[in-house]
Amino acid sequence: MQTINVKDKSFSLFIPEKEILKEVKRIATQINRDYAGKEPVFLAVLNGSFVFAADLMKEVNLPCEISFVKMASYQGVNTTGQIREVIGLNVDLTDRPVIVVEDIVDTGLTMAHMLEVLKKQNPASIDICTLLLKPGKLQVDLNIRYCCLEIPNDFIVGYGLDYDGYGRNTRDIYTLVK
Numbered sequence: 001m002q003t004i005n006v007k008d009k010s011f012s013l014f015i016p017e018k019e020i021l022k023e024v025k026r027i028a029t030q031i032n033r034d035y036a037g038k039e040p041v042f043l044a045v046l047n048g049s050f051v052f053a054a055d056l057m058k059e060v061n062l063p064c065e066i067s068f069v070k071m072a073s074y075q076g077v078n079t080t081g082q083i084r085e086v087i088g089l090n091v092d093l094t095d096r097p098v099i100v101v102e103d104i105v106d107t108g109l110t111m112a113h114m115l116e117v118l119k120k121q122n123p124a125s126i127d128i129c130t131l132l133l134k135p136g137k138l139q140v141d142l143n144i145r146y147c148c149l150e151i152p153n154d155f156i157v158g159y160g161l162d163y164d165g166y167g168r169n170t171r172d173i174y175t176l177v178k
């Protein structure tokens with residue numbers, strides 16, 4: 001079993017690059033078909049999606065734009081404490097078909113908040129495209145149109161995803177050794 005160490009934890013090989021790229025191609029083919037005749041704006045959510053977004057875009061053959069956004073959380077003075085805002089959104093989404101590109105949807109709360117913010121810009125439509133989904137953890141109904149792979153509830157790293165900032169720079173995806 002191939003294992004790697006990231007900081008103080010061990011991870012074992014879970015999804016090899018070859019399998020990831022096959023799924024990325026499958027999803028890109030669907031997008032090319034579904035969005036034929038349209039000019040979508042891809043919004044890739046940083047940091048985790050940067051590798052997935054790059055591989056996905058190489059397979060998309062539509063006239064399109066890509067922009068990178070980030071969800072920033074900080075302690076505020078409202079009742080719930082946490083304030084979360086989307087930063088880096090510098091494309092006018094009005095009447096545009098939008099595809100949000102995420103690395104992983106876990107509880108789905110991050111994505112739900114992102115959609116709420118984006119809808120205020122009056123896009124023509126919004127679809128979600130995620131590399132990974134943990135169906136066992138999902139807490140909200142997101143109607144995810146494009147999903148490369150469904151995985152169990154374990155913590156994973158690699159292919160853009162990190163553990164405490166490290167481990168993003170592997171070709172394959174690894175799962176935490178318990």
Ligand code: 5GP
Nearest residue numbers: 104105106107108109110154155156161162
């Ligand atoms: P959610 O709001 O859906 O619970 O969380 C989504 C975010 O949590 C992802 O964008 C990602 O940053 C982080 N996340 C959730 N599960 C994992 C995981 O297994 N590994 C890593 N590296 N990040 C995860």
